[in-house]
Amino acid sequence: xxxxxxxxxxxxxxxxxxxxxxxxxxxxxxxxxxxxxxxxxxxxxxxxxxxxxxxxxxxxxxxxxxxxxxxxxxxxxxxxxxxxxxxxxxxxxxxxxxxxxxxxxxxxxxxxxxxxxxxxxxxxxxxxxxxxxxxxxxxxxxxxxxxxxxxxxxxxxxxxxxxxxxxxxxxxxxxxxxxxxxxxxxxxxxxxxxxxxxxxxxxxxxxxxxxxxxxxxxxxxxxxxxxxxxxxxxxxxxxxxxxxxxxxxxxxxxxxxxxxxxxxxxxxxxxxxxxxxxxxxxxxxxxxxxxxxxxxxxxxxxxxxxxxxxxxxxxxxxxxxxxxxxxxxxxxxxxxxxxxxxxxxxxxxxxxxxxxxxxxxxxxxxxxxxxxxxxxxxxxxxxxxxxxxxxxxxxxxxxxxxxxxxxxxxxxxxxxxxxxxxxxxxxxxxxxxxxxxxxxxxxxxxxxxxxxxxxxxxxxxxxxxxxxxxxxxxxxxxxxxxxxxxxxxxxxxxxxxxxxxxxxxxxxxxxxxxxxxxxxxxxxxxxxxxxxxxxxxxxxxxxxxxxxxxxxxxxxxxxxxxxxxxxxxxxxxxxxxxxxxxxxxxxxxxxxxxxxxxxxxxxxxxxxxxxxxxxxxxxxxxxxxxxxxxxxxxxxxxxxxxxxxxxxxxxxxxxxxxxxxxxxxxxxxxxxxxxxxxxxxxxxxxxxxxxxxxxxxxxxxxxxxxxxxxxxxxxxxxxxxxxxxxxxxxxxxxxxxxxxxxxxxxxxxxxxxxxxxxxxx
Amino acid sequence: xxxxxxxxxxxxxxxxxxxxxxxxxxxxxxxxxxxxxxxxxxxxxxxxxxxxxxxxxxxxxxxxxxxxxxxxxxxxxxxxxxxxxxxxxxxxxxxxxxxxxxxxxxxxxxxxxxxxxxxxxxxxxxxxxxxxxxxxxxxxxxxxxxxxxxxxxxxxxxxxxxxxxxxxxxxx
Numbered sequence: 001x002x003x004x005x006x007x008x009x010x011x012x013x014x015x016x017x018x019x020x021x022x023x024x025x026x027x028x029x030x031x032x033x034x035x036x037x038x039x040x041x042x043x044x045x046x047x048x049x050x051x052x053x054x055x056x057x058x059x060x061x062x063x064x065x066x067x068x069x070x071x072x073x074x075x076x077x078x079x080x081x082x083x084x085x086x087x088x089x090x091x092x093x094x095x096x097x098x099x100x101x102x103x104x105x106x107x108x109x110x111x112x113x114x115x116x117x118x119x120x121x122x123x124x125x126x127x128x129x130x131x132x133x134x135x136x137x138x139x140x141x142x143x144x145x146x147x148x149x150x151x152x153x154x155x156x157x158x159x160x161x162x163x164x165x166x167x168x169x170x171x172x173x174x175x176x177x178x179x180x181x182x183x184x185x186x187x188x189x190x191x192x193x194x195x196x197x198x199x200x201x202x203x204x205x206x207x208x209x210x211x212x213x214x215x216x217x218x219x220x221x222x223x224x225x226x227x228x229x230x231x232x233x234x235x236x237x238x239x240x241x242x243x244x245x246x247x248x249x250x251x252x253x254x255x256x257x258x259x260x261x262x263x264x265x266x267x268x269x270x271x272x273x274x275x276x277x278x279x280x281x282x283x284x285x286x287x288x289x290x291x292x293x294x295x296x297x298x299x300x301x302x303x304x305x306x307x308x309x310x311x312x313x314x315x316x317x318x319x320x321x322x323x324x325x326x327x328x329x330x331x332x333x334x335x336x337x338x339x340x341x342x343x344x345x346x347x348x349x350x351x352x353x354x355x356x357x358x359x360x361x362x363x364x365x366x367x368x369x370x371x372x373x374x375x376x377x378x379x380x381x382x383x384x385x386x387x388x389x390x391x392x393x394x395x396x397x398x399x400x401x402x403x404x405x406x407x408x409x410x411x412x413x414x415x416x417x418x419x420x421x422x423x424x425x426x427x428x429x430x431x432x433x434x435x436x437x438x439x440x441x442x443x444x445x446x447x448x449x450x451x452x453x454x455x456x457x458x459x460x461x462x463x464x465x466x467x468x469x470x471x472x473x474x475x476x477x478x479x480x481x482x483x484x485x486x487x488x489x490x491x492x493x494x495x496x497x498x499x500x501x502x503x504x505x506x507x508x509x510x511x512x513x514x515x516x517x518x519x520x521x522x523x524x525x526x527x528x529x530x531x532x533x534x535x536x537x538x539x540x541x542x543x544x545x546x547x548x549x550x551x552x553x554x555x556x557x558x559x560x561x562x563x564x565x566x567x568x569x570x571x572x573x574x575x576x577x578x579x580x581x582x583x584x585x586x587x588x589x590x591x592x593x594x595x596x597x598x599x600x601x602x603x604x605x606x607x608x609x610x611x612x613x614x615x616x617x618x619x620x621x622x623x624x625x626x627x628x629x630x631x632x633x634x635x636x637x638x639x640x641x642x643x644x645x646x647x648x649x650x651x652x653x654x655x656x657x658x659x660x661x662x663x664x665x666x667x668x669x670x671x672x673x674x675x676x677x678x679x680x681x682x683x684x685x686x687x688x689x690x691x692x693x694x695x696x697x698x699x700x701x702x703x704x705x706x707x708x709x710x711x712x713x714x715x716x717x718x719x720x721x722x723x724x725x726x727x728x729x730x731x732x733x734x735x736x737x738x739x740x741x742x743x744x745x746x747x748x749x750x751x752x753x754x755x756x757x758x759x760x761x
Numbered sequence: 762x763x764x765x766x767x768x769x770x771x772x773x774x775x776x777x778x779x780x781x782x783x784x785x786x787x788x789x790x791x792x793x794x795x796x797x798x799x800x801x802x803x804x805x806x807x808x809x810x811x812x813x814x815x816x817x818x819x820x821x822x823x824x825x826x827x828x829x830x831x832x833x834x835x836x837x838x839x840x841x842x843x844x845x846x847x848x849x850x851x852x853x854x855x856x857x858x859x860x861x862x863x864x865x866x867x868x869x870x871x872x873x874x875x876x877x878x879x880x881x882x883x884x885x886x887x888x889x890x891x892x893x894x895x896x897x898x899x900x901x902x903x904x905x906x907x908x909x910x911x912x913x914x915x916x917x918x919x920x921x922x923x924x925x926x927x928x929x930x931x932x933x
């Protein structure tokens with residue numbers, strides 16, 4: 001099979017290991033101009049005047065652009081159109097860009113940017129989301145009427161009765177921090193005016209179609225006058241959505257006005273200052289449990305700091321709401337979620353998308369509850385977790401796919417010898433300086449967009465007269481290996497060698513708008529479309545071949561680059577294609593995979609939120625140094641049901657990368673600010689995990705092909721990064737005896753002997 | 762001043778000495794494998810080898826390589842395109858995702874294995890400590906370096922790409 005014989009295959013790996021891959025900043029164009037953004041020191045201010053004369057006169061400067069130069073719309077957004085190409089009326093956070101200098105070189109543009117003068121009336125800033133909700137608070141967007149971006153709610157059962165049935169009621173407050181995607185490649189874009197009037201955009205972004213909407217709206221042109229070309233990108237992790245699109249739009253604007261190619265390459269400090277982050281959350285969580293270890297009720301309040309612009313805050317917080325009880329059956333749930341505007345950096349999409357925050361809460365709450373009841377955390381989870389046919393807290397019956405919660409949990413327990421190691425944990429007491437702990441966490445996760453959006457995807461297979469195959473899919477290569485997975489699926493379905501397939505350079509002008517490559521939807525949606533397309537192509541080919549093979553079309557088998565009849569007769573793939581052309585039939589198909597129906601009632605929080613779910617469990621071992629509080633990770637193990645592993649080495653890569661990101665989230669990553677100005681502006685102060693921070697990791701791939709997914713594959717990009725932080729928190733508890741309810745976990749030296757009541761819980 | 766880059770000798774005007782090395786390589790020579798991701802020497806994406814030692818060139822000048830032997834990622838594969846065994850291991854073991862850190866990572870690993878062909882896994886982990894990767898969690902990168910180390914232990918192996926003499930390597 002292709003998937004086995006091409007283990008680890010990537011269509012782009014050879015170019016990447018030899019340095020031949022051309023990322024956006026590596027592209028060169030004749031008469032290329034360079035741009036630099038202009039920021040101000042303000043956090044919240046009313047703009048009075050922007051003076052660009054001095055900058056415009058500086059050496060090498062071609063033009064200085066502000067909001068006044070935008071011919072189309074200066075405002076854009078996927079949900080609320082409050083993002084600005086350039087700040088016009090107000091500065092709403094410290095990363096707002098008021099102008100852009102375009103010059104002959106990047107250095108000259110940066111030098112001149114300092115000469116733009118902004119006169120503005122400073123306004124009081126609101127930096128605390130709780131304050132922002134109070135009546136009379138400073139408003140970030142006056143026209144919006146309040147700082148409330150959105151709410152979501154769940155009302156299930158009767159929480160009064162639920163808490164009445166409980167023997168114990170546990171209540172805790174959790175806080176999580178703002179973190180940066182820290183893709184290795186900062187935002188960058190080049191726009192090139194073409195002779196046919198089209199603006200061609202190359203950029204580091206994970207959503208060519210959404211970028212095209214931003215650009216076309218900014219220029220005031222139809223979508224067909226903008227062509228966004230897929231370009232190799234140095235990581236996205238959900239972070240190259242709105243901000244990246246704005247960077248693209250600014251270059252398109254300059255290129256369109258000046259008639260020359262324009263590049264805007266972000267410095268790391270600009271990137272961290274301006275790009276949106278993972279939302280910081282405050283969560284109040286109350287859980288009722290019986291002596292028998294059953295959850296009777298959950299009440300929670302979720303507050304998300306959305307920062308200065310809406311971005312996708314309503315969608316992020318929706319996932320948090322739907323998954324607010326983790327993978328547990330709870331009959332009585334009352335959840336209120338608030339997304340809030342503040343003058344902080346924007347909160348937006350980041351790998352996990354509202355689940356890492358909630359899992360940090362839920363997966364500690366279940367262990368706290370288990371301890372209260374007097375059973376192990378694992379046993380508590382088993383008594384409450386979703387099983388085949390369970391009904392979720394939004395009323396969705398889990399019966400369309402294999403519910404593998406127990407399977408992934410068992411896999412991790414076995415691989416790590418969890419129960420034996422749990423018995424060896426220090427709980428604050430150890431002979432030497434190192435306290436030992438093991439901990440785990442698990443989750444289920446709704447796949448793809450769910451009831452958040454319209455979800456469908458296209459794939460075009462265009463077989464050439466010589467039998468070679470061009471493939472293009474409406475998902476984007478973010479670095480994860482999407483193009484390779486799509487190619488492998490096409491090869492497998494068509495029974496041909498993957499070497500036949502060329503993945504076309506993606507362009508918004510050649511494949512239907514299939515949405516953004518987010519929500520771990522690439523493989524399930526793109527792979528679904530590829531599989532559907534390949535099946536349609538096979539039907540056409542079988543019709544042509546059936547006469548030669550003397551068998552009905554439906555009985556034709558595709559394997560080994562050939563078509564086989566029932567009696568062993570065969571005809572080569574190439575010959576069949578030749579016959580198709582002869583018969584005036586193009587071997588060209590556009591396959592479409594439409595996500596099965598989902599539903600949602602915003603008032604009650606009821607609905608079939610996602611058409612399928614994935615299940616994952618991770619465990620981690622660590623030590624905590626008593627004297628320094630330093631945490632050392634010793635090993636981490638993950639099991640995820642991915643539906644089907646299309647490209648196993650790449651699947652493992654998603655496991656490890658996701659766990660690494662979560663380790664940083666748990667232990668040291670934090671976008672720090674002072675008075676609304678970010679202070680961790682480069683990779684020396686914003687510290688992502690280094691190789692020596694991480695332990696050896698083990699990936700257990702569980703495969704239960706999903707009946708509703710044409711390829712059988714589901715999702716794994718985000719599940720892998722949403723549970724290691726609570727696993728670490730649980731392991732820290734088993735090591736120290738102290739609960740850590742705030743991220744990142746900052747441990748102070750552990751007292752030599754600390755009595756039970758000193759435990760924070 | 763005289764420069765030796767990827768086995769080629771070249772002479773540039775002394776006035777070029779103050780130019781940022783990364784801009785010289787990327788813009789003037791189109792050797793774009795070295796990436797500028799932080800501009801302060803914090804991430805390692807711009808790493809090249811100078812006399813077989815890793816150098817973060819976003820904080821270097823052209824004069825810093827005058828008279829020294831430079832290897833960039835573009836010089837790692839054989840002239841006929843055959844991958845260096847270290848590159849081959851990266852491809853086969855899934856060590857490449859977005860690829861932005863890959864050139865620097867391969868060069869750092871190459872310098873390390875030339876020096877320490879018998880390194881333990883833990884030593885490899887430490888050796889790449891200065892090069893950041895956000896995609897992989899480093900696990901498969903370490904796997905790849907560990908596998909490639911076998912080749913560096915062969916007494917006859919010519920693994921310095923400047924020799925351009927290594928043969929295609931079959932799987933160990």
